[in-house]
Amino acid sequence: MDVPLRAPGAPGRWRLRDPQDGALALPAGRRHGLLVMDLNDPDVQQRIARFMASQSGRAVPRVALATQLSGGTLQENWRLDLQWPDDGHTGAYVVRTTGVSGIGGSATRAQEHAVLRSVAAAGVTVATPRAVCTDAQVAGSEFLVTDFVQGTAAPQRILRDAQAFGWGPSLAFRLGQELARLHRVRADAALEFLPPPEQGTALGLVAQYRHYLDTLDHAHPTLEWALRWLEAHAPAPQTTVLCHGDFRTGNYLVHEGTLSAVLDWELAHWGQPFADMGWLCTRFWRFGAHDKAVGGLAGRDVLYDGFESEGGTRPSPDAAHYWEVMANVRWAVISLQQAQRHLSGREPSLELALIGRQTCEMELEALDLIEHGPT
Incomplete structure (x- = not known):
């Protein structure tokens, strides 16, 4: 169909604001070798050990291991093993703090702790939250x-092993179950x-992304056209649900x-039921396994079957x-x-510059999806 860039009477796009206005970004994480928290420092280790003792009502544990973990886009993650003197048991934990490249819109650690407690109570598979320090x-x-949870979040390893051992469909089914929970x-x-639920509706998201484009010096007509298509075809709001915000291969442990465990809850928000599914099935997050729509693991029907098995409603092809x-x-x-x-x-940052070059990939994929319609 012939879709104009903006609806009749829509405001112009040459308003300049700070680049951080508008939709949320996902920065590439820690850069320049800077650390917000250094658990290699024995004094920091002891202060955290004393904090854990105060939270548990137990004697101060001995720090048996402290090492920084890889991964994490917005946060720094450290493994901390504590040996408790009352029973000699060594517990493995993850200490998670905001990284150097934290941004507005990302949850604080206290807020993420609250989200973890809520989703754990609903049956979502997460690392058990133990404490939060403000x-x-x-x-x-x-x-x-x-708690520290065994597993890998490395996409290439997950997809390699899924292919080798046939785990892909069962993992995709399980992801559907997790979303329903x-x-x-x-x-x-x-x-x-x-944030209020209205921001997570289809038209609310269109408004946010369009607002961000209005802050830029250069026009992006492909995205403007795609946003106009999304506006023209926006579904009526459904029941508001809690969305993960970055539910994809790379943000769960296998x-x-x-x-x-499902990881990285700092972008959780109220939204629409199929938003996380759409993100998971984006071509970019298939890591080269383009014939397997669900994060490079399996076809969409397997994901939908898992979603239905836990009481979710299967999305229509149009949705x-x-x-x-x-x-x-x-x-x-x-x-x-x-x-x-x-x-x-x-x-x-060369990394950030290279991410910017990927814009055209998503523009092309959006156009292809619009041209060919539902599958």
């Missing part, structure tokens, strides 16, 4: 503590810090072919298609934001 004097920044979470006082288009537009906007961090001079 006193920066303890370790240099607020932090939360969860996530949707059981209901709004309460513990989650009152989350141990011996089984999902062991699934719409939210995959939305996901590609979102990722295109995010890549522009990443590039702007570099181009503005605030954070010179």
